[in-house]
Amino acid sequence: MSKRLVQAEFNVERDPERCIQCQVCVRQCSNQVHAYDAESDQVTCDEASCVGCQRCATLCPTNALTIKKAPPEFAPDNNWTSDVIQNIYRQAETGGVLLSAMGNDTAKVSWWDNILLNASQVTNPSIDPLREPMELTTFLGAKPNAVELNFDDQGGPSLATKLAPQLVLSTPIMFSAMSYGAISYNAFESLARAAGQYGTFANSGEGGLHKDFWPHGPNMIVQVASGRFGVDIDYLKVAAAVEIKIGQGAKPGIGGHLPGEKVDERISQTRMIPVGSDAISPAPHHDIYSIEDLRQLIYSLKEATRYQKPISVKIAAVHNVAAIASGIVRAGADIVAIDGYKGGTGAAPTMIRNNVGIPIEFALAAVDDRLRQEGIRNQASVVACGGFRSSADVVKAIALGADAVYIGTAALVALGCHLCQKCYTGKCNWGIATQDPYLTRRLNPEIGARRLVNLLRGWSHEIKEMMGGMGINAIESLRGNREHLRGVGLSDRELSILGIKAAGE
Amino acid sequence: MRLLHRKQFPTSKDISGCAISGMMSETGTPMSGEAIIRSIANMHDRSNGLGGGFAAYGIYPEMRDRYALHVMYDAMDDKQETERIISRWCTVYGDETIPTRPSALVRHRPILHRYFVNIKPEVMERFCDETEDDAIVDLVMTINADVQGGFVFSSGKNMGVFKGVGFPEDIGEFYRLDEYQAYIWTSHGRFPTNTTGWWGGAHPFSLLDWSVVHNGEISSYGINKRYLDNFGYKCTLHTDTEVIAYLFDLLVRKHRLPFEAACMAMAPPFWPQLERLPEVRRELARTLRIVYGGALLNGPFSVLVGHAGGMVGFNDRTKLRPMVGARKGDMVYMASEEGAIREVCNDPEVVWHAAGGVPIMAHLKEPEKVIGPEATARLKAHSCRLPAGAWQEAPRAGRAAASVQ
Numbered sequence: 052m053s054k055r056l057v058q059a060e061f062n063v064e065r066d067p068e069r070c071i072q073c074q075v076c077v078r079q080c081s082n083q084v085h086a087y088d089a090e091s092d093q094v095t096c097d098e099a100s101c102v103g104c105q106r107c108a109t110l111c112p113t114n115a116l117t118i119k120k121a122p123p124e125f126a127p128d129n130n131w132t133s134d135v136i137q138n139i140y141r142q143a144e145t146g147g148v149l150l151s152a153m154g155n156d157t158a159k160v161s162w163w164d165n166i167l168l169n170a171s172q173v174t175n176p177s178i179d180p181l182r183e184p185m186e187l188t189t190f191l192g193a194k195p196n197a198v199e200l201n202f203d204d205q206g207g208p209s210l211a212t213k214l215a216p217q218l219v220l221s222t223p224i225m226f227s228a229m230s231y232g233a234i235s236y237n238a239f240e241s242l243a244r245a246a247g248q249y250g251t252f253a254n255s256g257e258g259g260l261h262k263d264f265w266p267h268g269p270n271m272i273v274q275v276a277s278g279r280f281g282v283d284i285d286y287l288k289v290a291a292a293v294e295i296k297i298g299q300g301a302k303p304g305i306g307g308h309l310p311g312e313k314v315d316e317r318i319s320q321t322r323m324i325p326v327g328s329d330a331i332s333p334a335p336h337h338d339i340y341s342i343e344d345l346r347q348l349i350y351s352l353k354e355a356t357r358y359q360k361p362i363s364v365k366i367a368a369v370h371n372v373a374a375i376a377s378g379i380v381r382a383g384a385d386i387v388a389i390d391g392y393k394g395g396t397g398a399a400p401t402m403i404r405n406n407v408g409i410p411i412e413f414a415l416a417a418v419d420d421r422l423r424q425e426g427i428r429n430q431a432s433v434v435a436c437g438g439f440r441s442s443a444d445v446v447k448a449i450a451l452g453a454d455a456v457y458i459g460t461a462a463l464v465a466l467g468c469h470l471c472q473k474c475y476t477g478k479c480n481w482g483i484a485t486q487d488p489y490l491t492r493r494l495n496p497e498i499g500a501r502r503l504v505n506l507l508r509g510w511s512h513e514i515k516e517m518m519g520g521m522g523i524n525a526i527e528s529l530r531g532n533r534e535h536l537r538g539v540g541l542s543d544r545e546l547s548i549l550g551i552k553a554a555g556e
Numbered sequence: 557m558r559l560l561h562r563k564q565f566p567t568s569k570d571i572s573g574c575a576i577s578g579m580m581s582e583t584g585t586p587m588s589g590e591a592i593i594r595s596i597a598n599m600h601d602r603s604n605g606l607g608g609g610f611a612a613y614g615i616y617p618e619m620r621d622r623y624a625l626h627v628m629y630d631a632m633d634d635k636q637e638t639e640r641i642i643s644r645w646c647t648v649y650g651d652e653t654i655p656t657r658p659s660a661l662v663r664h665r666p667i668l669h670r671y672f673v674n675i676k677p678e679v680m681e682r683f684c685d686e687t688e689d690d691a692i693v694d695l696v697m698t699i700n701a702d703v704q705g706g707f708v709f710s711s712g713k714n715m716g717v718f719k720g721v722g723f724p725e726d727i728g729e730f731y732r733l734d735e736y737q738a739y740i741w742t743s744h745g746r747f748p749t750n751t752t753g754w755w756g757g758a759h760p761f762s763l764l765d766w767s768v769v770h771n772g773e774i775s776s777y778g779i780n781k782r783y784l785d786n787f788g789y790k791c792t793l794h795t796d797t798e799v800i801a802y803l804f805d806l807l808v809r810k811h812r813l814p815f816e817a818a819c820m821a822m823a824p825p826f827w828p829q830l831e832r833l834p835e836v837r838r839e840l841a842r843t844l845r846i847v848y849g850g851a852l853l854n855g856p857f858s859v860l861v862g863h864a865g866g867m868v869g870f871n872d873r874t875k876l877r878p879m880v881g882a883r884k885g886d887m888v889y890m891a892s893e894e895g896a897i898r899e900v901c902n903d904p905e906v907v908w909h910a911a912g913g914v915p916i917m918a919h920l921k922e923p924e925k926v927i928g929p930e931a932t933a934r935l936k937a938h939s940c941r942l943p944a945g946a947w948q949e950a951p952r953a954g955r956a957a958a959s960v961q
Contacts, residue, residue: 175773175855176876183874184826190846196787197811198821198847200840207946208814210840217846423786429847450778522775522856524874525824527849534778 056140058123059098063107069115070094076107076116081478081490104471106480138401149401152474152484154301154393154438154460157405161393162412162545163444167554169535170520178524180515186525187511189455191292191432192217192361193385215385216361218272218292220455221250222511223526224445226503227436227459228274228296228365230256231264232309232318232330233397233474234463235491238483241466241499243267248500249507254457257296257307257332259321265289272363275352277306278332280322284355292386293352294363295345297336300394300437303367303408307332308398313477313486346382353383361385368392368414368437369407373421380422380431387431388457389414393438395460397484398475411437412451416549419452419531428531442513451549452531465506466499574759574771575602575724577891578742578860579900580867580918584926585886586614589733591900592741597725598899599892602771603745607758608727609719611710611767611862612738614926620714621930622649622672623692628755629667630705638699638706645695646673654718654731661726666755670716689764689809689938696763697790707756712765713934714927715864719744719758727758739926740918742862744769761797765864765938766804770797771892772857772877783850796857803851804861809938815868815917816947821848823873823913858910860890864927865935866919875912882907888918 063084072094076085082100085107087093101118108116122133138149154160171177178185193215200208226246231239233256240263246253247270255264255273259281264271268289275282276296287293298304309322309330319326339345349362356362363386364379366372376387391411396404415435422428435448436457445456464470467481474484482493518524521535529535537554538546546553577595581587592610616624625642629635642648654668675691683691696708710717715738718731724745728734744759760767774780774796781791781799787810789802800822807818817840824830824845833841845852856876861868869890871879882889882897882904889897894907910916919941923932 171775175775178874184828186827188827190849194847194849198813198817198840198844199811200813200817202940202942207837207942208817208840209836210843212843212847214843214846423782426786426788428786429850522773523854525849525852525854527845527852528776528779528854530779530849531782532776532778533782535775 055099055144057099057137057144059101059121060123060137061098061101061103062119062121063096063098063101064117064119065094065096066115066117069113071113071115073112075110075112079106079110079480081480081485081487102471102473102476103469104473104480105469150398150475151401151404151472152396152398153470153472154395155405156472160410161438161440162410162541162549163440163447165538165540166412166447166549166551167537167539168443168446168450168517168521169537171522175522177522178519180512180519183519184524185515185519187222187514189220189223189526190217191220191386191434191454193431194429196429216359218252218361218386219250220252222507222514223449223453223455224507224510225251225272225434225455225457226253226462227395227457228254228256228272228294229397229459229463230258230274230280230309231261231321232256232258232313232486234484235479235482235486235494236261236317237491237494237496237499238463238466239264240496241494241503242462243271244496244500245503245507246270248504251507252291254294255290258309258318258330259323260286260289261317261321274365275348276332277334277336278330280324280330280332283323287352287355287360290360292361292363293356294365294386294388295348295352295384296365297339297345298365298367298369298390299396300367300390300392300408300411301396302399302403303369303392304334305400305403306334310477315486318486342378342382345379349383363388363434365390367394368409368411370409372409372414373417376418376433377421377425377427380427384431386434387418388434388436389418390457391415391435391437394436395438395463396474411435411448413545413548415448415451415453420550442510443517445510446514446517446529447536449526449529450532450536452533454530461506462503465502466494574747574769575599575745575892575896576743576769576771576858576860577896578740578769578862578867578869578889580740580888581886582866582888582918582921583886584614584739584920584922586737586739587741589728589736589738589741592743593725593728593733595891595896595900596728596743596745597723598896599745600723600725602747602892603723604747605723606721606748607719607744607746608722608724609717609744609758609760609769610724610728610731610733611715611717611740611742611760611762611769612733612736613715613740613862613864614738615716615736616672616714619650619672620928622674623711623713624716625671625673625696625708626654626710626716626718627669627671627699628707628709629669632667634703634705635667635669638703641695641699641703642671642673645675645679645691646671647676648673655735656730657732659726659730662720662722662730665720665730692764709756710762712762712767713864713931715765715767715862717760717762717767719760720755721758739920740862740867742767742769742860742867757793757795759797760862761793761795761801763801763805766801767862768797768801768804768859770800770857770859772796772859772872773855774799774853774857775855776853779850780853786850800853800859800861803853804863807848807851808940812940814940814942814947815915816942817844819868819870819913819915820844821851822853823870824848824852825873825913858892863935863939864931865923865939865941866917868915868917869910870915871910871912873913875910879910879916880907881910881916886921888916890916
């Protein structure tokens with residue numbers, strides 16, 4: 052076989068002075084980059100297989116390893132970059148579709164950095180959250196237009212309005228849909244535990260809920276997706292809310308595929324499919340070809356759950372997302388989740404991940420505006436997702452109009468993910484996106500949960516500080532409050548879609 | 557030179573610090589404006605001469621069932637244009653120049669005129685289930701949006717707003733308020749920090765019978781405005797005060813919440829305080845908070861809201877702006893500073909600092925006797941009043957308010 056045209060993307064530098072041939076790297080690397088040659092008592096490496104996950108460098112006891120990005124030095128060209136050329140080599144070799152994982156990694160993807168937050172000076176005192184109450188409690192679900200009271204009894208007015216079911220969050224952050232199958236049992240358990248410990252919710256993804264996780268039900272949102280994996284009445288009963296997954300920001304318009312080799316005994320039970328069979332989620336739901344079909348599914352789920360659980364509908368942010376979201380609210384959804392084009396995934400065609408859909412910033416602003424124009428904003432909560440990197444992104448999203456956000460990538464990074472973007476290979480050295488028992492053991496769910504709770508706590512503290520600076524002590528006064536946002540480096544058109552003023556205005 | 561009465565809708569949110577004072581006779585005994593001028597003058601340093609104003613209830617007894625439109629004009633052309641609109645919409649039962657007393661301290665006055673009107677029956681036919689009040693709101697918004705130099709600053713029945721650029725005591729003298737008799741007076745001295753004053757931008761802000769004077773800054777303004785947009789209110793003045801007036805209109809007039817519940821929605825207890833309520837109240841308070849999140853007023857404020865049946869004073873839930881209440885006989889006083897009350901009331905029976913978020917309320921005891929049957933019926937349709945003791949407040953931080961039911 053001739054040598055491949057595709058060149059290594061990483062350099063593995065081993066300091067011979069430091070290396071003690073302990074072979075930790077050999078055992079840690081599922082991509083078999085490192086190998087031990089007993090004859091020469093030397094650890095050698097095959098850089099071509101390196102994905103840059105940094106597992107070996109992190110665990111090397113003598114810090115002998117350095118992994119560096121090594122873009123092949125083709126002739127300089129701003130148009131035909133090395134990534135472009137390498138991709139063509141790969142496709143010329145296989146005739147396949149280019150695959151990627153995690154979120155869009157192209158250069159210009161985030162508008163959050165063009166939005167700045169306000170703080171109080173003189174005319175309005177800022178609030179110190181360490182001394183004063185600062186409230187992040189968030190309720191997700193349909194709200195009526197008005198509260199009606201009964202005045203007939205002696206003891207004062209009583210409530211005539213019966214509130215639709217609500218999810219109560221201690222902080223406006225939830226964990227995005229990541230299915231057991233896409234992520235490991237231990238990663239799933241870490242997320243579920245952390246959601247319970249911090250008083251928020253994790254999303255099961257579309258792969259069902261293993262019976263072991265049923266005790267976490269009160270903090271789980273379970274998904275009903277086009278594959279209907281793992282959906283039965285117990286699944287719906289055990290959860291706090293049900294989410295109909297229509298689309299995903301990383302791959303709007305296409306379905307999903309969990310290869311059969313990942314479907315072991317436990318996943319087969321969870322997904323309710325035979326061991327070793329491919330789990331294929333079709334692109335559309337085959338019973339939803341219109342908004343009225345969606346309404347039927349929403350109400351089927353409401354009937355099945357006795358109207359005691361909020362029903363969410365998750366869509367990818369696409370061009371006419373505002374009109375679609377309005378239709379979803381009118382179809383009876385209690386929550387609309389919108390996933391922007393920075394959203395992560397376990398596997399997506401690269402071209403789709405990087406080119407389909409619109410950024411969450413614009414989608415969220417458009418949806419919130421549209422629902423308000425139609426006077427139906429209170430009928431459903433809006434959850435934004437897709438690439439939230441920090442508490443500042445969260446605050447900006449809430450000020451633009453989100454009730455809460457889903458975080459996926461950030462949660463996995465908290466669990467140790469190094470964003471090598473190779474989830475689809477099933478060889479995750481961090482034990483997150485793999486089903487190989489040798490690898491999944493590396494993630495301890497107790498430690499994982501603790502790290503996730505720490506992340507939620509840290510972000511919540513920061514959100515409180517930012518709110519306090521604005522002179523706001525309740526999250527409901529931040530929500531949709533675009534007066535506290537200003538844009539820098541944005542065109543008039545972008546500012547007007549975001550509904551914010553330019554810095555200095 | 558710039559005319560200070562020319563419409564200057566600020567392009568960004570108006571920020572101001574202020575003095576407020578209000579007094580009411582719960583038996584409806586008429587009082588001249590002399591006392592309220594003294595009271596607000598006592599807090600001279602809380603304003604900077606860029607705005608002062610008053611609202612008075614019960615001042616037009618002969619015209620008590622007509623809407624009294626107070627309008628300010630830049631020029632006679634604007635007056636003619638506005639009057640064309642008014643005569644298309646309304647039957648006019650009387651109109652006159654608003655009497656003023658020339659003063660060296662009040663400069664650049666607009667043309668001030670008032671009209672006593674009802675909407676013509678044929679105009680009402682254009683509406684669906686809206687009332688005459690809704691039509692008046694429409695008329696006011698039409699004139700204020702369409703007429704370049706015309707601004708309706710008062711549109712209630714048997715009440716009126718008098719305001720302008722200057723210190724409040726000078727504005728009171730200018731409008732000859734000592735010659736009016738009212739059972740409620742509220743007043744305001746303005747200290748705007750980011751706009752030059754214009755006559756229409758002074759407080760009170762008023763729509764129908766609502767009048768609002770307000771000290772503070774609402775940090776939730778951005779969402780309150782968009783929340784109101786959801787219900788068809790267009791906030792064009794960019795003032796916090798406008799938002800407060802519309803929220804009262806929405807919650808009290810349209811959603812029929814008692815004032816106590818409306819104030820709880822706008823300044824709800826913190827969650828731990830709420831948890832300490834008895835169960836039946838807790839559910840109510842919780843639901844109000846969940847449903848009216850967009851109506852929550854955040855940031856420092858104290859506000860006095862006048863309406864035909866009484867006066868409500870309340871401040872933000874952490875009490876970042878001052879508000880003092882006092883009582884003597886049938887009189888109820890509310891002001892930014894105790895001195896402003898003692899200036900006009902020698903020995904009040906009780907004086908207290910309002911607790912954060914808990915409203916102080918004063919009501920006409922026998923509204924039929926004071927404002928007549930038609931206005932009483934309208935009052936009942938506009939606002940729902942609870943019997944004394946029917947509302948249990950959440951335990952709040954700060955000194956407990958003496959019950960002022």
